[in-house]
Amino acid sequence: MAILEVKHIEKHFGATQVLKDISFSLEKGQALSIIGSSGSGKTTLLRCLNFLEKPDHGIISVNGNVIFDAQDSSTQLEKEIRKKRLHFGLVFQNFNLFPQYTALQNVTLARELMAKEHGNETKAEIEAAGMALLEQMGLADRAGHYPHQLSGGQQQRVAIARALALHPDILCFDEPTSALDPELTGEVLRVIRELAEKDTTMIIVTHEMAFARDVADHVIFMDEGVIVEQGDPKEVINNPKEERTRHFLARYTEG
Amino acid sequence: MFLTVTLSLIEGLGSALQLFLLTLLFALPLGLIIAFGSMSKCRPLSAATNVIVWIIRGTPLMLQLIIIFYGPGMWFDNNIWAFGSGRMAACVLAFVINYACYFSVIYRGGIEGVPVGQREAGEVLGMTKSQIFFKITLLQVVKRIVPPMSNEIITLVKDTSLARIIAIVELIKAGESYMKSDGITWPLFYTAVFYLLFVGILTILFNWVEKKLSYFR
Numbered sequence: 302m303a304i305l306e307v308k309h310i311e312k313h314f315g316a317t318q319v320l321k322d323i324s325f326s327l328e329k330g331q332a333l334s335i336i337g338s339s340g341s342g343k344t345t346l347l348r349c350l351n352f353l354e355k356p357d358h359g360i361i362s363v364n365g366n367v368i369f370d371a372q373d374s375s376t377q378l379e380k381e382i383r384k385k386r387l388h389f390g391l392v393f394q395n396f397n398l399f400p401q402y403t404a405l406q407n408v409t410l411a412r413e414l415m416a417k418e419h420g421n422e423t424k425a426e427i428e429a430a431g432m433a434l435l436e437q438m439g440l441a442d443r444a445g446h447y448p449h450q451l452s453g454g455q456q457q458r459v460a461i462a463r464a465l466a467l468h469p470d471i472l473c474f475d476e477p478t479s480a481l482d483p484e485l486t487g488e489v490l491r492v493i494r495e496l497a498e499k500d501t502t503m504i505i506v507t508h509e510m511a512f513a514r515d516v517a518d519h520v521i522f523m524d525e526g527v528i529v530e531q532g533d534p535k536e537v538i539n540n541p542k543e544e545r546t547r548h549f550l551a552r553y554t555e556g
Numbered sequence: 557m558f559l560t561v562t563l564s565l566i567e568g569l570g571s572a573l574q575l576f577l578l579t580l581l582f583a584l585p586l587g588l589i590i591a592f593g594s595m596s597k598c599r600p601l602s603a604a605t606n607v608i609v610w611i612i613r614g615t616p617l618m619l620q621l622i623i624i625f626y627g628p629g630m631w632f633d634n635n636i637w638a639f640g641s642g643r644m645a646a647c648v649l650a651f652v653i654n655y656a657c658y659f660s661v662i663y664r665g666g667i668e669g670v671p672v673g674q675r676e677a678g679e680v681l682g683m684t685k686s687q688i689f690f691k692i693t694l695l696q697v698v699k700r701i702v703p704p705m706s707n708e709i710i711t712l713v714k715d716t717s718l719a720r721i722i723a724i725v726e727l728i729k730a731g732e733s734y735m736k737s738d739g740i741t742w743p744l745f746y747t748a749v750f751y752l753l754f755v756g757i758l759t760i761l762f763n764w765v766e767k768k769l770s771y772f773r
Contacts, residue, residue, distance in 0.1 A: 397673035411681035
């Protein structure tokens with residue numbers, strides 16, 4: 302059974318329709334890449350999954366349970382949404398680390414707040430788990446640093462650790478390397494690749510075509526709010542069937 | 557003579573200090589409420605708040621002080637300030653309303669200056685609205701508003717001299733009285749020393765706070 306199923310998602314911003322009848326599904330342990338030019342609706346789609354935007358139409362199911370149905374207001378209760386969004390983790394394009402907390406505190410904060418509510422974990426346990434995540438990101442020696450003392454690539458890796466700390470079912474990346482200097486993208490892509498190798502379920506919105514082709518199990522190409530083409534990444538990227546996909550990819554291979 | 561003057565200026569400083577502290581005590585929280593009002597999604601509320609802030613910031617504090625102190629007696633034939641420390645109470649009220657409006661604009665700028673991404677990062681981590689405000693936004697707002705707030709608070713020190721308009725003996729009035737009684741002007745200039753010391757201490761305090769918050773950006 303698919304871990305994530307998205308059916309007929311539509312989203313308008315005022316009069317502009319940014320998502321038109323988006324449907325796709327994702328299997329557990331798979332990495333999905335979403336590619337497309339800026340303004341194609343990729344980021345909005347990701348934001349809909351994370352409840353940062355509310356779709357006007359459509360259904361989102363996780364593990365077979367409907368977690369959002371635009372037609373059913375009982376799936377949109379504020380209190381429930383808080384719980385439901387924990388199915389997803391989100392890594393932002395510009396990191397959005399909390400500047401007043403150290404790398405480790407950024408990773409542990411949400412879990413500590415949750416432990417305060419439920420009393421299920423001690424601070425020491427949470428900190429040990431946070432340290433293990435930073436270690437996994439190759440940042441054990443940066444745990445006590447504040448975000449402004451870290452490079453962009455390091456900040457993004459802290460952000461990935463922060464998202465992983467809550468054990469999301471599906472980890473979403475919104476153009477994770479777009480805000481980085483070219484020489485720093487490698488370290489972030491390497492970390493994401495390692496996660497893919499460990500069968501982390503992921504959705505990656507990206508402009509890195511080679512990365513999408515090599516790491517993802519499935520790729521979706523979006524243009525003007527619709528899914529134009531989807532399938533095996535090597536197929537879609539090396540032999541696109543649709544004219545629009547060809548046109549888009551040509552810009553990357555020429556450049 | 558020097559000792560007499562010093563003692564009476566210290567008394568004047570007492571009134572000024574009282575006005576200063578009471579104004580801060582009430583205007584700091586009231587300003588936050590006004591800031592939330594002006595940022596409200598409810599249009600009538602935010603519009604009404606903005607009009608009030610415009611009126612208060614757009615007219616002299618001296619005029620507001622006169623209206624609040626003399627208004628009730630003049631228009632309603634009921635001088636509500638006719639009790640022991642009524643003058644000081646009227647003065648505090650006028651200052652609180654005035655300064656709360658200035659503070660609200662600073663708060664608002666500080667709150668709106670925190671990137672939306674900070675709130676969103678908290679949301680996707682399953683935090684509640686109040687956790688996001690207290691654990692993430694608040695300290696970033698404080699850091700942003702310390703410089704403009706310190707400016708405003710230093711202005712407040714010197715604005716306490718307006719209290720003389722309703723016959724409160726603050727520093728200037730205390731110093732000036734020697735011109736009339738003894739024909740000497742130096743006590744008036746001597747008041748400047750008091751203001752400078754007052755502001756000097758505040759400046760050291762604000763610098764300390766700014767330094768405390770400089771560990772993050």
